[in-house]
Amino acid sequence: MPRTLEGQITMEKTPSYFVTKEAPRRIYNMSRDTKLIVVVRNPVTRAISDYTQTLSKNPSIPSFQALAFKNLSTGLIDTSWSAVRIGIYAKHLDNWLQYFPLSKFLFVSGERLVSDPAGEMGRVQDFLGLKRVVTDKHFYFNETKGFPCLKKPEGGSKPRCLGKSKGRPHPKIDMQVVQRLREFYRPFNMKFYQMTGQDFGWD
């Protein structure tokens, strides 16, 4: 991490930290004052999104259901598949809570980040003790992209959306497969809502 001067905030974004066993201990040893922001979305959609990303890099991988199930006829889920495992948020958070109290965390809803980006960004700024500089007027909904985009990014004059790899169409997954995954995640989601004191509305 770079040296941080008085009045500066250093930020670092690595999605895999949340699911890396050693990460909380290492970050705690670096600075126990670290604030932690976790963006979470419905774990079923997250798994499909993860699969879509892998598929875009390697189109010859097996089908989603072939990877998601250990046994398709019994409906046994393969929790060793990272696309499934990452969405068990309660389990990962448990590991972090061994080191950091809940007050050090902000959980951002991935769904609200799309439906109300300014609202979620307001929460982020409050959490970081910043003035609410980013507001509604910085975003517009881009019909072509199907997502909110920035009207005028810092230092630029043109509107800017996230790149092609964000907001890709997902392949169609059998409804029964989706249903089974929903059932699988339900107890973990409930636990996660309880732990965070936030209902993300995934069920």
Ligand SMILES: Nc1ncnc2c1ncn2[C@@H]1O[C@H](COP(=O)(O)OS(=O)(=O)O)[C@@H](OP(=O)(O)O)[C@H]1O
């Ligand atoms: N404004 C805006 N524009 C485009 N995409 C948006 C936006 N806000 C949130 N999202 C969602 O971000 C998802 C991709 O983020 P990731 O977490 O996969 O990114 S990362 O690669 O891990 O950094 C991506 O997931 P997919 O839709 O599955 O591609 C989007 O749903």
